[in-house]
Amino acid sequence: MSVNKYKAPALEKGLAIIEYLALQPTAQSQSEIAIGLDKSPNEIYRMLASLESRGYIQRDTISSKYSLTLKLYYLSHRHSLVEKLRSAALQPMRQTSAIIQQPCHLSVLFNDKVLVVAYSKSPRPIAVMIEEGNLYNMMTTASGKTLLSFLEDNNREQILHQDSSYQKLSKTQKRDFQKELININKQGYTEMPSSYAQGIIDFSVPIGDTTSGITACLTVSKLLTLEDENQPSHEEIIQKLLACKKEIEGNLGLASLPKI
Known part of the structure; x- marks a missing residue:
């Protein structure tokens, strides 16, 4: 067996805990954990805190016991997942943008943020970028x-528990926000004014689900203009988005998966 000349004790301790x-x-x-690794509890205390703060492990708030999160799985699949999503989505997105005359973008959750991974532009001279x-x-x-609305309950609660803006909400505000997510899930899509600028209406539908290992969303940001009378209605935009969703999921091979 070869001997490692370049030891990194702290790194080895962290990897040992994960393994x-x-x-x-x-x-x-x-x-x-200390007994399992033949260490004292004090020897692993700081490493546990570090791994928890970095999101590799999580500690149960009641039992204070540790378990792995999905971060390692996410990191190992992130790039291939994004490329798979883009490959499956870009052509249907471009076709949809051409029909509804509005831009589309595809997003995934990244930690506590929404990450845009693909965009198709509108054929109109003025549109949201x-x-x-x-x-x-x-x-x-x-x-x-x-x-958030299409995540499993425990995953959603874990994400919101770590979100500082959510934690600042009152109990009533948290309850109202949860009700809004439930309604979105039942409805199958989101329609709301943009929180970033006036004169923009956002429409969003989910792509995939947690059982498939792919969770994304397809969103249209419609810019309200003086020529809106000749543009597709909100209902037509939603229907085109749902049709685009179906095509993307078909390209991903999700349409044939059994529902659990």
Whole structure:
């Protein structure tokens, strides 16, 4: 067996904790992890705190036991997932933009933000431009609310628990926000005025679901102009978005997956 000449004790300790937790069927306490690694609890305390702050592990608020998050899985699949989404979505998005005369953008959740991963421009001379790679607030945007509304309850609660703006809300405001997400989920789409600028209406539909491992959303930001009388109605935009969603999911191979 080869000997590593360039040891990094802190890194090795962190990796050992991650590997140990990955092999455990249930969450582990600090003492249990220490025993499993043949360390003292004090030796691993700072590393546990660091891994938790970086999002690799999570601590249960009741039992204080640790378990892995999905961050490692997300990091290992992030680039391939984005490219897969873009490949499946760009052509249907361009066709939809041409029909409804409005731009479309595709987004995913990235930590506590909405990350734009694809954009198709409008054929009209004046339209809303959404840059790929931009990050937006998940609580105040149509894309963010759509993504949150279609997450599993425990995943959504975990994300909101870590969001500072959500934690600043009163109990009533939190309850109202949760009701809004429930309504979006039942309705199947979001329609709301833009939180970033006046004169813009956002429409958003989900792409995929948590069971498929792909969760994204397709959004149209319609700029209200004096020529709106000759443009598709809001209902027509939503129907075209839903049709585009169906085509994208078909390209991703999700249409044939059984619903769980």
